[in-house]
Amino acid sequence: MTASSGRTGRPPLTEARKAEIRLEIARAAVELFVAQGVAATTGEQIGQAVGVSARTVWRYFPSKESCVRPLFSAGIDVIAARLPDWRPGHALEDLFDPELATGLLAATGPDGATGSALVRLTRTEPGLRAIWLQTYDEAEPAFARALADRAGLPADDLRPMIQAAMLNAALRAAVERFAWRGGEAGTDAGEGTDAVMGEVDVAGALRSALVIVAEGVS
Known part of the structure; x- marks a missing residue:
């Protein structure tokens, strides 16, 4: 044998x-x-x-x-997957409700305090900052494709590309502001008061940023 x-x-x-x-x-x-x-x-x-x-x-x-990149990209993936559900006639900020915030936190894993502490570290740690920015940069084409599909436009059309860039910048700015202010709910769009860090606060910060995006640049 x-x-x-x-x-x-x-x-x-x-x-x-x-x-x-x-x-x-x-x-x-x-x-x-x-x-x-x-x-x-x-x-x-x-x-x-x-x-x-x-x-x-x-x-x-x-x-x-x-090593932290999966935590940065997981939340963005959740948002990109949600974009096709944004129907004509509905406000963009309506995408970001407590249900979506639950998905974001579940995807990233750390509790709210730890996740926000990580984002705050991107302010002082150049290596983490580079990973943070690169993750958002690589997410932008996915946002553009989702927005182009929604509008029935080619993926390389200028309009969804610009919209994706605005959306991307707004999301990053909202998360950074929320983290750097220690979880205080944003008030720039007249939405909130100080609140405990949690799912509703994350959704509120994102919604506030997208209200501003929807207003455009005057």
């Missing part, structure tokens, strides 16, 4: 499991960055928090700062 020539060892990871590992690493990195700072955090510490080696961390991410 001849020995079997079949492969032995661990079966290959599925794409779903790889995504789970990336998110687990991202959440661990956020907790460490917020607790002790980016400079003091090592790949070994991130790996230990997840139960994997530092080598595994670097297999998924090129740098420790880039």
Whole structure:
């Protein structure tokens, strides 16, 4: 009898499991960055928090700062998926209700305080800032495609491209303002008073920003 020539060892990871590992690493990195700072955090510490080696961390991410990217992009993906539901005749800000905010928080993982602390770190940590801005930059074409499809226009039409840029900038500005003010609900569009950080406040900040976008540049 001849020995079997079949492969032995661990079966290959599925794409779903790889995504789970990336998110687990991202959440661990956020907790460490917020607790002790980016400079003091090592790949070994991130790996230990997840139960994997530092080598595994670097297999998924090129740098420790880039570990948080899944948390930045997950929320944007939720918004992009919601855009096709924006029907003609409905205000753009109506997309951002508590239900959507729940989806955003569920996608990113950290609680509101930790997530906002991470965004605040992008103000002082150049590496995190670069990942934050790059994530939004890469989201813009997805927004443009969704808006073009909604209007029945070509994907490279100037109007959805400009609308996507405005939407993208408004979302980022709203999240940054909300985080940097410690979770205080925005009042620029006359919408709110000081509130506890939570789902309704996130939705309120986004809605306030989009009210301003809808008004356009006079």
